[in-house]
Amino acid sequence: MSLDLRKLLPQVDLMVQSIVSRNSRIDALIPEVLAAFAGLHSDDQELLQRKLDQAGETWPAAMPTDEEAQKTYPPPQPRREYSVFATDGSQIHPDRHSPTMYYLINIGRISLRYGSGAPPEISSVVKIYFDDDDLYDEFGSAISTSIINGKRDVLELESLASLAEKSTEQPSVALLDNGLLLWLAAQVGAHRNRPIDQLLDQYLKHMSRLQSSEALLAGFLDKPRHWNVVALLTLANTALEDVRQLTIKSNPYRGIIDRTIFSRILKPGFRSSLFIQRSKLNTAFRDAGHQVYFFYMHTGAGDNIVRVEVPEWVANSQSRLDIVHDALLQQCRQTEGYPYSLVRAHELAVVSNLDRQNLESLIQNRLIDHGLSFSQSRKAETKRWTGRKRRFQV
Amino acid sequence: MAGDPTLIGRVTRSSTLGFVGALKSPEPEIPVFGMFCKCEAQRGKSDVLGVIYNINIEDDDLTRQIAAAERPTEEELADQQYVRQIPIEFEALAVGYRLTEAYFYTLPPQPPLALAPIRPMKSDEIVQFTNQFEFIPLILSASNLPVDALLAACLRKASVARPRQERQNFLLEAGRYCAKLLSHDLPRMDSFLRILCFEEKSAI
Numbered sequence: 001m002s003l004d005l006r007k008l009l010p011q012v013d014l015m016v017q018s019i020v021s022r023n024s025r026i027d028a029l030i031p032e033v034l035a036a037f038a039g040l041h042s043d044d045q046e047l048l049q050r051k052l053d054q055a056g057e058t059w060p061a062a063m064p065t066d067e068e069a070q071k072t073y074p075p076p077q078p079r080r081e082y083s084v085f086a087t088d089g090s091q092i093h094p095d096r097h098s099p100t101m102y103y104l105i106n107i108g109r110i111s112l113r114y115g116s117g118a119p120p121e122i123s124s125v126v127k128i129y130f131d132d133d134d135l136y137d138e139f140g141s142a143i144s145t146s147i148i149n150g151k152r153d154v155l156e157l158e159s160l161a162s163l164a165e166k167s168t169e170q171p172s173v174a175l176l177d178n179g180l181l182l183w184l185a186a187q188v189g190a191h192r193n194r195p196i197d198q199l200l201d202q203y204l205k206h207m208s209r210l211q212s213s214e215a216l217l218a219g220f221l222d223k224p225r226h227w228n229v230v231a232l233l234t235l236a237n238t239a240l241e242d243v244r245q246l247t248i249k250s251n252p253y254r255g256i257i258d259r260t261i262f263s264r265i266l267k268p269g270f271r272s273s274l275f276i277q278r279s280k281l282n283t284a285f286r287d288a289g290h291q292v293y294f295f296y297m298h299t300g301a302g303d304n305i306v307r308v309e310v311p312e313w314v315a316n317s318q319s320r321l322d323i324v325h326d327a328l329l330q331q332c333r334q335t336e337g338y339p340y341s342l343v344r345a346h347e348l349a350v351v352s353n354l355d356r357q358n359l360e361s362l363i364q365n366r367l368i369d370h371g372l373s374f375s376q377s378r379k380a381e382t383k384r385w386t387g388r389k390r391r392f393q394v
Numbered sequence: 395m396a397g398d399p400t401l402i403g404r405v406t407r408s409s410t411l412g413f414v415g416a417l418k419s420p421e422p423e424i425p426v427f428g429m430f431c432k433c434e435a436q437r438g439k440s441d442v443l444g445v446i447y448n449i450n451i452e453d454d455d456l457t458r459q460i461a462a463a464e465r466p467t468e469e470e471l472a473d474q475q476y477v478r479q480i481p482i483e484f485e486a487l488a489v490g491y492r493l494t495e496a497y498f499y500t501l502p503p504q505p506p507l508a509l510a511p512i513r514p515m516k517s518d519e520i521v522q523f524t525n526q527f528e529f530i531p532l533i534l535s536a537s538n539l540p541v542d543a544l545l546a547a548c549l550r551k552a553s554v555a556r557p558r559q560e561r562q563n564f565l566l567e568a569g570r571y572c573a574k575l576l577s578h579d580l581p582r583m584d585s586f587l588r589i590l591c592f593e594e595k596s597a598i
Contacts, residue, residue: 112469119472334463335456340470343456344478 026256030264033253036233037261040069051235054243057280061235062228065293065315067273069229075269075300075329076322081115083172084327085163085215086341089152090349092356093145094135097380099364102130103143105152107159108348110341113169114330120341124348125159137195150184150199157206164215171320173327174215177342180207180292180309186281204288207311211289216314218324222338224307228277228294229258258296259305266298266305271325274315289313300329301337402431402512403484408505412444412488415512416481425449425484428547430515430523432492433506440493442502443515443523444486445533447544451482486512487536487544489529499528517555524552524564527571534575542582545572546589565590 045064052061092104105127112120129135135143160174182203185196210217230253238246248254262272274293276282285291293315297306308328314320331339367373402425403417413433417425425431425446432441453461460466460474474480491502506512515523523529533545549568553561569590576583 112473114467114469117468117472119475119477120469122477330467334460334466334470336459344473347456347478 022255026260029253029256030260033230033233033256033261034264036237037229037265038070040064040233040236047240048236051238051240051243052232052278054240055235055246057278057283059231059235059246060226060228061231061278062275062294063278064232065274065276069273069275070265071273072266072270073273073325074267076326078330079114079171079323079326081113082323082327083167083169084110084112084114084175084331084339084341085160085167085172086110086175086177086339086345087156087159087163088177088342088345088349089156090351091148091152092351092359093148094142095380096142097377098360099367100130101135102128102363103134103148104128104351104359105148105155106349106351107152107155108345108350109159109163110344110348111163111167112341120344122344122348125155146184146187147195147199150182150196153178153182153184154199154202154206157203157210160215160217161206161209161213164210164213167213167215170214171323172215173324174210174217175328175331175339175341175345176217176219177346178219179221179307180217180219180290180311181277181279181281181285185284186279189280200284204285204290207285207288207290211311211313216320216324217311218314218328219309220328220339220342221307221309222304224259224296224305225257226307227253227257229261229275230256232275258307262296262298263303263305266296268298268300269329270298271308272296274321277309286312297325297328299332299337301332304332304337306337400513402429402514403482405433405506405508405510405512406481406483407508408433408510410488410501410503410505412486413442413506413512414483414485416483418481419476420449420482424514428544428551430520430548430551431486431512432515432519433486433512434510435491435502435506436504440491440502440504442488442506443490443492443497443529444488444512445544445548446484446486447536447539448485449482450484452480454480487533487539489532490523492523497523497526499526499532501532520552520555524549524555527568530568530571531575534572542586542589546586546592549590 041064048064052063055061087107087109089105089107091106092102094101094103107125109123109125110120111122137143137147156176156178160176164172164174182200185200185203188196207217231251234246234251234253235243237252266272272295274295277292277294282292289312291312292309293312294307294309297308298304299306306328308324310321310324314324328339331341334340335343403415405413406416407414415425415433427446427449429446431444431446433444434440435442456478457474457480460470488501488505490497490499492498530545533548534541536544549565552568553564556564569587572586572590573583576586
């Protein structure tokens with residue numbers, strides 16, 4: 001064992017003390033935050049909008065919608081007949097210590113027709129990328145893992161659109177195990193480049209395909225750590241003239257996340273009101289007709305609060321929102337808070353270490369069949385030696 | 395198995411004493427307890443003959459979660475039962491082998507390789523193989539297996555592989571053979587013959 005736990009013990013103690021002290025600070029603030037939340041709708045909405053404008057899109061405050069912020073919505077009448085499509089992706093990143101350079105993306109797909117009694121249809125789409133154009137950018141640099149992850153996100157949405165287009169069943173809900181704003185583009189902010197723009201264009205195109213198919217798209221985020229609603233409350237409690245000075249560090253509610261509020265407000269099965277995520281990226285989504293809204297939902301299991309993101313063409317219809325709300329609750333029932341279809345899509349997508357080793361053996365064997373020699377890097381080889389179970393503990 | 399109705403499954407591990415196979419989901423009639431099956435060995439030179447003595451369905455956390463759920467939906471149950479890739483394992487006891495069209499009633503010279511296809515024996519093969527009763531001692535001598543129930547189920551399968559008018563006679567002859575082997579253990583012989591009588595009634 002390389003990790004000396006004895007040496008770490010004092011640091012672990014410090015970490016735990018810090019968590020305890022932070023939690024007590026947060027607990028003391030919660031009544032104030034809840035009061036601010038309760039008063040949000042009666043606040044001067046025009047003033048709040050001016051504060052939002054002053055703060056700009058860098059301050060991550062959510063924008064209220066026509067739904068009263070503090071209102072909660074009970075579980076809709078359960079439907080018996082509806083379809084659910086779900087996809088999830090997994091990847092092998094390139095490894096320069098491998099015998100050859102490649103990367104792989106595997107997408108797991110599932111279609112469930114509730115009310116039919118029929119088993120679901122499952123499939124996976126797998127592709128290996130090995131051309132220089134795949135592996136290197138226009139400047140000759142190796143493709144970054146974030147671009148590969150972005151490609152995976154685009155493929156997940158593309159697969160979801162394909163499933164939805166094939167189906168004639170209505171209503172249907174298309175589920176992603178993620179937020180709806182393309183994460184890659186969200187991370188780089190204003191520093192987008194051509195490959196990222198291309199991926200974003202493809203992503204938005206697949207959202208349009210889903211919209212045309214009439215499937216109701218939703219992104220499911222388990223254990224979310226967003227604080228968009230808390231950031232809105234901070235703005236509401238800050239004088240207009242002080243908004244420009246507001247920073248994350250000076251935020252009096254620092255450390256409180258939206259889930260903390262909604263776990264005290266939402267009863268089992270209930271959802272919160274809708275909010276809009278304010279960001280430059282969401283403006284691009286809005287311009288394409290897919291502005292992203294979100295709500296929080298109590299899944300009915302324990303105190304499990306999740307965040308659900310939907311595009312505007314779902315958010316703007318009460319009946320569509322009800323279908324998504326109901327489908328997610330029903331999906332979460334058997335699996336204690338996480339949609340069944342996403343559990344299965346993940347299972348179909350996941351690439352284990354053993355899968356990777358098997359694939360590498362296959363590649364090595366094929367290389368040998370063609371008389372090609374290969375060599376692992378010395379680093380990889382020595383890691384293999386030392387990574388095995390040790391005879392003696394150090 | 396879907397795509398090849400003559401395939402029960404593929405070998406996952408084996409020894410000269412028997413082999414273990416896996417399949418994705420069972421058909422109503424395959425595999426079943428006491429079924430005669432065969433599996434290539436020695437690069438196709440021989441077939442190891444086996445009888446299935448155990449069928450094992452693995453579980454995992456998701457299966458347990460769904461089982462414990464208050465009202466699992468029909469679709470999710472169907473997913474778990476027919477779609478999800480949880481292999482069903484079956485274990486077969488080697489009871490002989492076939493080499494160049496001749497049957498041998500002893501353990502095979504070599505076990506089948508991993509992933510070798512396991513197929514049910516056809517009726518005419520079962521009849522030929524069970525025309526002699528020398529496979530019975532191999533079953534009775536297997537340790538830690540439900541050998542009496544297994545042998546009775548095998549004999550029933552062997553009888554139904556025969557024309558209706560020959561079945562009773564076959565079971566009577568097999569019963570006499572077993573009685574000789576079990577003559578040192580009268581309570582066991584009595585219990586075995588009761589099981590066999592029950593199998594006989596359902597076979598004839």
